[in-house]
Amino acid sequence: MKMAWIRAFEYKATVYGFRLGNIVEILFQVVIWTAIYKSTAMVNGYTYNDMMTYVIIGWLFISVTQNYGMDDVIGRDIRQGTLSAYLLKPLSYLRYSVLYSLGRVSLATFSGVVIQGFFILIFYKHVLPPSSVLNIFLILVMVFLGYFIRLFLSIAIGAIAFWTTETDGLFSFASTLIKFLSGGFFPLNLLPNSLVSLSSFFPFAYIIFFPTQLYLGKISTNQGLIGIGVEVLWLIGLYGIIKFVWKKGIKIYEGVGI
Amino acid sequence: MIKKYLKLWKLLAILSAGSILSNRIDFVSYLFGKFIRFGFFFAFILAIFAHSNSLAGYGKYEVIFFFLTFNIVDTLGQLFFRGIYDFRNEVRLGNFDYTISKPVNALFFSLSRAVDLIDFIFLIPIVLIAIYVGFQIGHATIYNIFAYIILLFFGLFVILGIHIISAALIVWKTEAENAIWLYRESMTIGRFPPEIFSPKIKFLFTYFMPIIIIISIPAKAFLNMLNPVWILISFLYASLFLGFSVLIWRRGLRHYSSASS
Numbered sequence: 001m002k003m004a005w006i007r008a009f010e011y012k013a014t015v016y017g018f019r020l021g022n023i024v025e026i027l028f029q030v031v032i033w034t035a036i037y038k039s040t041a042m043v044n045g046y047t048y049n050d051m052m053t054y055v056i057i058g059w060l061f062i063s064v065t066q067n068y069g070m071d072d073v074i075g076r077d078i079r080q081g082t083l084s085a086y087l088l089k090p091l092s093y094l095r096y097s098v099l100y101s102l103g104r105v106s107l108a109t110f111s112g113v114v115i116q117g118f119f120i121l122i123f124y125k126h127v128l129p130p131s132s133v134l135n136i137f138l139i140l141v142m143v144f145l146g147y148f149i150r151l152f153l154s155i156a157i158g159a160i161a162f163w164t165t166e167t168d169g170l171f172s173f174a175s176t177l178i179k180f181l182s183g184g185f186f187p188l189n190l191l192p193n194s195l196v197s198l199s200s201f202f203p204f205a206y207i208i209f210f211p212t213q214l215y216l217g218k219i220s221t222n223q224g225l226i227g228i229g230v231e232v233l234w235l236i237g238l239y240g241i242i243k244f245v246w247k248k249g250i251k252i253y254e255g256v257g258i
Numbered sequence: 259m260i261k262k263y264l265k266l267w268k269l270l271a272i273l274s275a276g277s278i279l280s281n282r283i284d285f286v287s288y289l290f291g292k293f294i295r296f297g298f299f300f301a302f303i304l305a306i307f308a309h310s311n312s313l314a315g316y317g318k319y320e321v322i323f324f325f326l327t328f329n330i331v332d333t334l335g336q337l338f339f340r341g342i343y344d345f346r347n348e349v350r351l352g353n354f355d356y357t358i359s360k361p362v363n364a365l366f367f368s369l370s371r372a373v374d375l376i377d378f379i380f381l382i383p384i385v386l387i388a389i390y391v392g393f394q395i396g397h398a399t400i401y402n403i404f405a406y407i408i409l410l411f412f413g414l415f416v417i418l419g420i421h422i423i424s425a426a427l428i429v430w431k432t433e434a435e436n437a438i439w440l441y442r443e444s445m446t447i448g449r450f451p452p453e454i455f456s457p458k459i460k461f462l463f464t465y466f467m468p469i470i471i472i473i474s475i476p477a478k479a480f481l482n483m484l485n486p487v488w489i490l491i492s493f494l495y496a497s498l499f500l501g502f503s504v505l506i507w508r509r510g511l512r513h514y515s516s517a518s519s
Contacts, residue, residue: 024443031447035314035454036306043309169287176291180298190305 052126063112074158081256131217152238162249183209314453337377409476419503426510448473
């Protein structure tokens, strides 16, 4: 964790630039929705305040569940052979990846909370409070599990580098797909109902969309609990997939550069 | 001179296409990624118009036309100047030393060395959809189409200027890679008509980060909603901005400290 913090502070301009990009993206969404609500009071069951809350609170969830390219970090370690150094150490590389990612996300959580606090202050009239105290607890659990779902997905995707050196396109594709399917650009229920129902069977929507729906009270506490159950099942499934893929991958790992 | 650089660009494009096609998984993944991003935003616009008849006074096809113009311009920028995304590494690893020692313009070589075939392929359906949407809008005259194409060129000059400034900043301070990403993030405001923004934001994105000049002005020319004086303003802005960026680049080069020596 300490290593991740040191690295982040070493590349301050990168961190500031990234955050500035986030601010532009949030402002863009706020402006778009403000313009849309000038001609209508309701969009598919969302009032203006619902939508502002979705954008601002949703971005908080994006910030804390992101792992900032762990797939790329793992893929690079495999491709460049730096994985070999970790294999020699009395430390599981997968465990190291989880801890390293936690270090990275702790800084992101801090800066993300600061930025979202700033946005909540500016738009305090339009950001709604959470639907209930119990839901706050469920949301915390959901977001916590959502972080690990995203991380496990990244580790599984990063492990593709065992089989091919062409990983950049795959990582970029996966990142775009995950952001959209998790509701990072707009609420998924603006799309046809069949797609929303389909999304509830996949892990992506539980990273942003379902926690914000719970926050807004658009799904019941029971549905939230079911969502947590689905997340746990996916985590177990993804863990199994990672273990299987890693075991197979290590067998064909060539350790480039040794 | 121009013939020499056209020949060089063609050669770099062929080499780059060969490199892209040799990585088939990357090629397919990047292409699918682009179509998915496009498809989702397209669905988003359709979803907005399922609940509203207009956006800032524009109808569905007009808003789609802004979105398509954004995609055309953004893709052209990446198609021609993709080299900027690897430029930081070139400078950091000292490879830029080899570039400046070549008998060609270092800036041209650095920006053009990675002509993107994927963007070219992506561009084809986008242009076809834009033509279809143009017919649906219906009222564009030959003058509108001509003004649209000319203004797209001015927009591309501004994009070139932004890429040159980003390259200069990287030479100046290797870590300044984010300048180009700030531009990419800002470009996203061009997905929608500028009327949705407040006058202050419009002013900011017209003159300081000129996304409105790059995207919205051409789109408005096509939609016959542009005061012709904006053609002159765009021309002057693009010329001055490009000239200014070259000055910054020359200044930046003086600060270049070779990483490999």
